[in-house]
Each structure stands twice: as C-alpha cells, then as structure tokens.
Amino acid sequence: MTVNETLAQASNAMVYGSMTAFTGAMVAFSVSLAKGRRIETIEVSAQRTSASHQVRKGSTATLDEPSVSTSVSDGVDLGEGRRAGNIGMSLTWLGTLLLGAAIVFRGLSAGRVPIGNMYEFSLAAGFAVSLTYCSMSISRDLRWLGLFISIPVLLDLGLALTVLYTESAQLVPALNSYWLAIHVSAAVVCIGAFTMGAALSGLYLVAQAAEDRVAAGKEPGRSSAFAQRIPSADRLDLMSYRIHAFMFPIWTFAVIAGAIWAEAAWGRYWGWDPKETWAFITWVIYAAYLHARATAGWRGKKAAYVAIAGYATILFNYFVVNIFVQGLHSYSGL
Amino acid sequence: MATMRWLWRQLTSMRIALILLFLLALASIPGSIFPQRGTSPLRVNEFLKDNPTTGPILDRFYMFDVFASPWFASIYLLLFISLTGCVLPRAVDHYKELRSQPPAAPRNLSRLPVHLQWQSNSTAEQVVSETAAAWKKRGWRVRQGDEWLSAEKGYARETGNLLFHLSLLVLLVAVGYGGAVGYRGTVIVREDAGFANNVTQYDTFAPGRLFGADDLPPFSFELKDFEATFQRGGQQNGAPRAFRADVIVKDDPKSQPRPVTIEVNYPLRTSGITVYLVGHGFAPEFTVRDAAGKVVWEDAAVFLPQDSAFTSSGVVKVPDTVPQIGLQGFFLPTVTDDFSMGPKSVFPAADNPEVYLSAWQGDLGLDSGMPQSVYRIDTENMERIGIEELAPGETWNLPNSAGTVEFTGYRQWASFVITKDPGKGWALGAAIASIVGLSLSLLIPRRRAWLRVTASEDEGNLIEVAGLSKTEAPGLADEISQLARLVNAPEEKL
Numbered sequence: 001m002t003v004n005e006t007l008a009q010a011s012n013a014m015v016y017g018s019m020t021a022f023t024g025a026m027v028a029f030s031v032s033l034a035k036g037r038r039i040e041t042i043e044v045s046a047q048r049t050s051a052s053h054q055v056r057k058g059s060t061a062t063l064d065e066p067s068v069s070t071s072v073s074d075g076v077d078l079g080e081g082r083r084a085g086n087i088g089m090s091l092t093w094l095g096t097l098l099l100g101a102a103i104v105f106r107g108l109s110a111g112r113v114p115i116g117n118m119y120e121f122s123l124a125a126g127f128a129v130s131l132t133y134c135s136m137s138i139s140r141d142l143r144w145l146g147l148f149i150s151i152p153v154l155l156d157l158g159l160a161l162t163v164l165y166t167e168s169a170q171l172v173p174a175l176n177s178y179w180l181a182i183h184v185s186a187a188v189v190c191i192g193a194f195t196m197g198a199a200l201s202g203l204y205l206v207a208q209a210a211e212d213r214v215a216a217g218k219e220p221g222r223s224s225a226f227a228q229r230i231p232s233a234d235r236l237d238l239m240s241y242r243i244h245a246f247m248f249p250i251w252t253f254a255v256i257a258g259a260i261w262a263e264a265a266w267g268r269y270w271g272w273d274p275k276e277t278w279a280f281i282t283w284v285i286y287a288a289y290l291h292a293r294a295t296a297g298w299r300g301k302k303a304a305y306v307a308i309a310g311y312a313t314i315l316f317n318y319f320v321v322n323i324f325v326q327g328l329h330s331y332s333g334l
Numbered sequence: 335m336a337t338m339r340w341l342w343r344q345l346t347s348m349r350i351a352l353i354l355l356f357l358l359a360l361a362s363i364p365g366s367i368f369p370q371r372g373t374s375p376l377r378v379n380e381f382l383k384d385n386p387t388t389g390p391i392l393d394r395f396y397m398f399d400v401f402a403s404p405w406f407a408s409i410y411l412l413l414f415i416s417l418t419g420c421v422l423p424r425a426v427d428h429y430k431e432l433r434s435q436p437p438a439a440p441r442n443l444s445r446l447p448v449h450l451q452w453q454s455n456s457t458a459e460q461v462v463s464e465t466a467a468a469w470k471k472r473g474w475r476v477r478q479g480d481e482w483l484s485a486e487k488g489y490a491r492e493t494g495n496l497l498f499h500l501s502l503l504v505l506l507v508a509v510g511y512g513g514a515v516g517y518r519g520t521v522i523v524r525e526d527a528g529f530a531n532n533v534t535q536y537d538t539f540a541p542g543r544l545f546g547a548d549d550l551p552p553f554s555f556e557l558k559d560f561e562a563t564f565q566r567g568g569q570q571n572g573a574p575r576a577f578r579a580d581v582i583v584k585d586d587p588k589s590q591p592r593p594v595t596i597e598v599n600y601p602l603r604t605s606g607i608t609v610y611l612v613g614h615g616f617a618p619e620f621t622v623r624d625a626a627g628k629v630v631w632e633d634a635a636v637f638l639p640q641d642s643a644f645t646s647s648g649v650v651k652v653p654d655t656v657p658q659i660g661l662q663g664f665f666l667p668t669v670t671d672d673f674s675m676g677p678k679s680v681f682p683a684a685d686n687p688e689v690y691l692s693a694w695q696g697d698l699g700l701d702s703g704m705p706q707s708v709y710r711i712d713t714e715n716m717e718r719i720g721i722e723e724l725a726p727g728e729t730w731n732l733p734n735s736a737g738t739v740e741f742t743g744y745r746q747w748a749s750f751v752i753t754k755d756p757g758k759g760w761a762l763g764a765a766i767a768s769i770v771g772l773s774l775s776l777l778i779p780r781r782r783a784w785l786r787v788t789a790s791e792d793e794g795n796l797i798e799v800a801g802l803s804k805t806e807a808p809g810l811a812d813e814i815s816q817l818a819r820l821v822n823a824p825e826e827k828l
C-alpha cells in the first residue's frame with residue numbers, strides 16, 4: 001500500500017493550524033491570568049492530619065452548601081480577564097480538534113495507526129495533554145490552568161515539526177502489531193495526564209510557598225501576587241493527587257502491555273532494555289509519590305517534588321533514551 | 335532482641351519503604367547508561383577495550399551486570415522483606431475487620447464533614463430498622479443501635495491494596511522461577527535447512543540455573559522460505575516492511591508435520607517453547623573445484639549483514655585441498671558501479687546480487703586446536719592469490735591453477751530466538767492482579783455513614799445523617815444525600 005500524499009499534506013497543514021490556535025490560546029490565557037485574582041485572599045490551609053480523620057478543605061463538601069460541587073471555579077475569579085480566558089478556551093478547543101484531525105489524516109494517509117515514530121507520538125502526546133485539559137474543563141472552570149497547558153503543547157508540537165518530523169510511511173515490521181495501538185496509546189494518554197499532574201504540582205509549590213510566607217507573617221512576595229491568581233495550595237495538591245492516582249494504574253497497564261508485546265516480539269517480557277528500565281523508574285517514582293502522600297513528613301512539598309521528578313523521568317525516557325541511547329526500541333524514525 | 339524488634343519496625347515502616355523505592359529507581363539508572371552483558375555482550379567488550387582504565391573499575395562494581403548485581407538484588411530483596419513485613423500484619427487486621435462490625439456512631443454527628451438534619455414524625459425504632467434494611471441493600475455494612483446506625487463501605491480499598499502488594503511478591507517469584515528453569519537459545523537456519531531442538535544445534539544457548547538438558551522438548555522445523563519486503567522510494571527507502579518465515583514444524587518426532595508462518599510479533603508456540611523470528615540475511619552458494627575439476631566444496635555459506643542495505647560478509651573454508659583454500663568476501667544484494675566506498679550494497683533486497691571475493695591459499699589453521707569463528711579466516715599462514723567480482727552463474731578460475739569457484743546463486747537465512755519460560759503465565763497473572771488491586775485501592779474510598787434519631791422538644795424526632803471518609807472521596811456528599819433520601823429526607827434539605 002502506498003502513502004496518500006494529499007492526506008499527508010493536509011495533516012501537516014492541520015498541525016500548523018493547531019499550533020496557531022495554541023499560540024493564540026497561550027496569549028489569551030496570559031492576558032486573562034494577568035487580570036484575574038482569587039476570590040479569597042491567601043490564608044493558611046486547614047491542618048492536614050489524616051490520622052485525625054480530618055478531611056481536607058478542598059475535598060469536603062457540606063450539604064448546606066451544595067454549590068461546592070464541581071461547577072465552581074476553584075476559587076479563582078478571572079474578573080476582567082474572563083473574556084480573554086474564554087477566547088483562550090475556545091482557541092484551545094480549536095487547536096485540540098485540529099490536532100485530532102491531523103492525527104486521523106496522518107493515519108489515513110498511510111492506512112495504519114498513526115503512532116509509529118516520534119513525530120507521530122509527539123502529535124499524539126500533545127493531543128492527549130490538550131484533550132485531558134479540555135475534557136476536565138467541561139465540568140469545572142480551568143481557565144487559570146490554560147497557560148500551563150498551552151505552553152507544553154506548543155513546545156511539544158514545535159519540537160515535533162522541527163526536530164522529529166518524519167514523512168508519512170508504512171510501519172517497520174517490529175511495530176506491526178495490535179499491541180502498538182494498545183501499549184502506545186495507553187502510554188501517550190498517561191504522558192498527557194502526567195503533564196497536567198506535573199503542572200498542577202508545580203503550581204502547588206508556588207501556592208504553598210506563598211501561603212507559607214503569609215503564615216510566617218512575611219511580606220507577600222512576587223510569587224504571592226501570582227499565587228493569588230491560582231487556587232489554594234490544598235486544592236492544587238488534591239487535584240494533582242487525583243490525576244496521579246487515576247493515572248497510576250493506567251501507567252502500570254501501559255508498562256504491562258509493553259511487556260506482553262515484548263514477549264511476542266523479542267522473546268522475553270522483560271529484558272531491562274533502556275526504555276524498559278526508564279519506564280520502570282517512572283513507575284517506581286510515581287509509586288513513591290503515592291506512598292509519600294501517605295507518609296507523615298513527606299506529604300505536601302516533598303511529595304510534589306517526587307511527582308515532578310516522576311514527570312522528569314518520562315521526559316528523559318522520551319527525548320534522551322529514544323534518541324541517544326541504543327536499545328531495542330528503535331522506532332524514533334530519526 | 336529489642337534491637338532486632340527495632341530494626342524490624344524500621345524496615346517495615348513506610349519511610350524505609352519510600353527510601354528503598356528511591357534507591358531502586360536510582361540503582362536502575364546505570365543499567366540504562368552502560369551496556370549490559372545480559373543484552374549486548376559485544377558492546378560491553380567494546381566498552382572495555384575503549385576504556386582500559388575505567389572499564390575494569392566499573393566492571394568491579396557490576397556496572398555491566400546491574401540487574402544481576404548483588405547490590406541491586408539487596409535493594410529489591412530488602413524492599414520485598416519490608417513489603418511482606420508491612421503487608422502481612424495488615425492482611426491479618428483487614429481479615430479481622432472484615433468480620434467485625436463498624437464502630438458505634440459518635441455522639442455529635444454535626445461535627446462531621448458531611449451532615450444533614452431534618453424533623454420527622456416517625457418513631458426512632460421504625461426509622462432505624464427501615465434505614466438499616468435500605469442501606470444494607472446498597473451494599474453498606476450496617477451496625478444497629480437503639481437510636482443510631484453505623485455503616486461502612488469500601489473495604490475493597492484495603493483488599494485491593496493487599497492484593498496489589500501480594501501480586502508484586504508473586505511477580506518477583508515468577509520472574510525468578512522462569513529464569514531459573516527456562517532457557518534461551520539462538521540459531522541461524524538457511525532456507526531448505528532444518529533445526530532439531532537439541533543443545534548442539536544452537537549457535538548460542540543460555541540455560542537457567544536449574545535447567546536440565548532433557549528439558550528440551552523434541553520438536554523440529556524446516557525453513558522452507560523466507561521473504562523480506564522493503565520500502566521502495568521516499569525518505570524511508572530501504573526500510574523493512576514485512577518479514578515472514580514459512581516453516582514446516584514437527585511438534586514431536588511422531589507428529590504430523592504442519593506448515594506455520596513465523597513473523598515478527600507472531601512467534602511459533604509449541605510444547606511450552608516459543609520460536610521468534612529475529613533476523614535474516616543471505617547465504618551465497620558456491621561450488622569449489624580443485625585443479626582436477628573435482629568438487630571439494632558445495633554449499634550455501636551464511637554471510638552476516640554489515641549495514642542496513644545488507645552488505646554481507648562471510649567466508650568459505652575449503653580444508654580438503656593441498657594447500658588449503660579460503661574465500662573471504664562480501665555478498666552485495668544490490669550492487670552499483672560505484673566502488674569508491676569499497677564494495678557496498680545500495681538496497682537490502684537481492685535486485686542485482688554479486689559477490690566480491692578474495693581467495694587465499696595456505697594453512698587455514700583448523701588443526702591448531704584453537705576454536706575458530708566460522709565467519710572469519712585466520713590468514714596468518716595464508717597468502718592472497720587474487721580478488722574477483724562474480725555475478726550468479728559466473729565461474730572464477732583461481733590463479734596458480736588452484737581450481738575454480740562457481741557462484742551458483744544464493745539462499746536466504748533467518749535467525750531465531752527460541753525460549754522456554756515456565757514462569758511467564760504466573761507473571762502475567764500477577765501483573766493483571768496487580769492492576770486490579772491498584773485500581774480498587776486507588777479509586778475506591780473507604781467511607782462511613784451514620785444515622786441518629788433524637789427526640790426533640792417540639793413535635794417528632796430530629797433525624798441526622800452524616801458521613802466521613804479517611805481518604806479523598808470526591809462523591810461523598812452526593813452519596814450521603816442518596817442515603818438520606820432512603821430515610822425519606824425532604825428534598826429541600828438535600
């Protein structure tokens with residue numbers, strides 16, 4: 001089967017279109033953040049002691065106040081920035097849809113699943129990030145987070161087009177398996193969601209630092225001005241935890257699916273290939289994050305650093321191991 | 335004794351588990367940076383040759399055998415001891431909890447994070463018994479008092495957690511067991527040639543520690559045809575697109591031969607072993623005759639690919655002439671006229687094949703007792719008598735009237751990895767159980783709900799419903815509202 005060039009070129013054009021939309025979204029979200037602020041002023045979060053069975057401020061909803069459900073904007077009021085935020089949100093949707101269409105066209109052009117080389121993985125990962133964000137923003141107002149989603153997506157797409165670009169083509173035999181769709185799409189979805197988890201953990205650290213300053217009676221610094229525009233530290237920590245807790249079993253599944261595939265393709269289900277090794281490291285670090293959050297003295301900032309370290313191992317695996325380390329996963333297409 | 339207990343308590347604490355997890359991640363890193371003997375022994379040798387000072391030091395610290403090193407093993411063994419010590423007591427506690435009732439309702443329900451109240455005319459007895467039945471139906475474990483109810487749900491969280499940690503232990507054992515009783519071998523088979531499963535037929539053979547040679551099931555196969563297709567044109571010109579090996583298998587000496595196609599990703603599975611197609615190449619066929627015209631060598635010689643266009647190199651050793659003859663050279667599946675880079679193929683398929691040979695005469699050194707590579711000639715005691723380029727069907731009259739070499743054609747060969755790993759079914763089962771356990775433990779919150787009926791001064795009774803979760807429970811408020819609805823709470827109070 002030959003490659004349909006028209007469809008392949010349409011796909012490329014849509015990627016450029018998507019990048020344009022995300023660039024617009026990034027600008028709009030920055031404007032909106034610059035104008036917005038949190039409704040409440042920064043205060044010290046409720047004591048967190050899971051031992052005393054206290055439930056966190058963020059996760060507690062009293063029935064007298066049914067509005068503490070998911071429709072509230074996590075305590076952030078974009079104020080005059082609301083319009084810019086709306087524009088950013090619409091552009092993000094547009095960028096996401098264009099990217100999704102680009103991926104579909106790419107697949108149609110070669111008549112196969114469009115996740116066969118690093119260019120295609122990068123498109124899929126960018127799509128996973130923005131789709132996670134868009135779908136989570138349906139039930140809650142996440143405009144304050146938009147900037148921190150559009151930037152990684154733009155970086156990812158930029159790298160895909162400049163460094164990782166590969167012409168549309170058929171697969172090498174090693175990738176010709178239905179496990180490609182299962183294993184890689186699970187991994188890509190996780191990468192998307194973990195990007196969001198890392199962004200939230202990073203924002204949590206900023207918010208927590210600001211809250212700590214207030215608690216210590218210090219002058220609010222520049223980070224505090226920024227922290228006023230995002231939800232409270234507790235809220236961010238909880239959102240980050242929920243994403244990680246939800247994604248960890250899926251990451252486990254992605255690794256196991258990889259092992260099952262390796263058993264069929266390479267004659268062993270686990271062989272400490274560099275890519276496997278780093279997937280394992282990622283897994284262990286996220287497991288450590290979940291344990292850290294259940295361990296006194298590790299909860300909070302330390303746990304957030306662990307989550308960010310977990311994400312760093314994902315990036316390392318993707319960019320460094322794929323491109324620079326010799327192994328069996330020789331599918332980068334570079 | 336006291337110190338032992340202290341040590342044990344430390345080892346089984348979450349803090350130590352956390353540190354061991356970090357150590358495990360850290361310890362894996364060198365395994366991805368340095369070449370590993372288990373997967374790429376040749377690159378380890380190369381590394382040692384290129385780094386004569388640091389290499390041996392790194393080797394002393396097992397940097398080329400990270401995942402088989404004592405320090406890596408000690409980390410994961412400690413982790414698993416810690417895990418066992420942590421999980422077993424929790425399993426006992428959980429078992430007891432599963433058989434006991436939830437604790438009595440607290441006095442003051444209004445202090446709980448989710449709390450609802452309203453007035454009702456029903457009697458306490460009636461409310462309590464009806465609610466108990468309704469909540470039980472929804473899967474809550476209910477304990478009944480005179481004027482209160484305690485209910486609990488989400489035991490599957492802890493069950494799942496225990497299942498997860500336990501399945502990690504099973505996984506470790508399965509990996510170890512499979513490695514110990516299984517084996518892994520590689521073999522190159524030419525088209526129209528066969529393979530019978532016994533140790534001498536393998537090119538490399540790596541048995542586990544507990545493997546016995548009679549553990550080899552007596553199957554055999556013959557490679558009828560190998561086919562490789564490649565991308566033609568475009569940026570990825572020459573990239574492989576499909577490999578298939580058509581073989582005739584006999585599962586055991588008595589069974590009927592059956593045709594099977596082995597492809598990448600689609601191995602042959604028979605009697606507990608698996609046969610994978612992992613590589614391919616060319617085997618040019620030669621007929622060598624001596625000066626008198628007598629055939630002294632006639633076969634297809636396996637040549638090993640050197641690049642992605644399958645420029646392949648190999649040798650032919652003819653021991654039965656005096657002096658002995660050796661041929662050394664390249665098989666080029668697709669030649670061009672441009673030899674400026676030496677003999678190089680430009681495409682991996684045999685579109686325009688040629689061999690490019692040099693002939694040697696002298697002593698091959700086969701009788702010296704030293705093991706020799708079948709892909710290399712020791713030319714120390716030999717003399718080169720000529721070089722020639724041959725297309726299929728062409729014959730080369732060797733100089734010195736040493737005889738003739740006819741390049742009659744070529745066959746392909748395929749290489750196979752053959753493995754037996756009786757632990758892998760267990761490993762898969764444990765892996766699946768671990769995902770199930772994880773999902774239960776991370777997604778199901780353990781939560782409690784209470785009902786209390788208090789006689790109030792004005793008419794009727796005050797009914798309170800309250801809920802609490804020890805862990806994040808996003809839907810708790812809604813769930814408690816549902817429970818309250820079962821007690822006939824007025825809608826406006828929900």
Ligand code: HEM
Pocket residue numbers: 248284287290291293294345346347348349351355413416417418420421495499502772775776
């Ligand atoms: C190979 C080593 C281990 C791995 C990969 C691992 C992984 C995990 C994961 C993924 C969870 C789910 C997190 C959660 O429920 O929040 C968990 C929970 C838990 N693990 Fe481990 N674990 C390991 C060793 C241990 C050890 C040695 C202990 C005991 C010291 C332990 C105690 C616990 C406890 C108490 C929980 C429940 C925490 C909670 O409810 O959040 N684990 N483990």
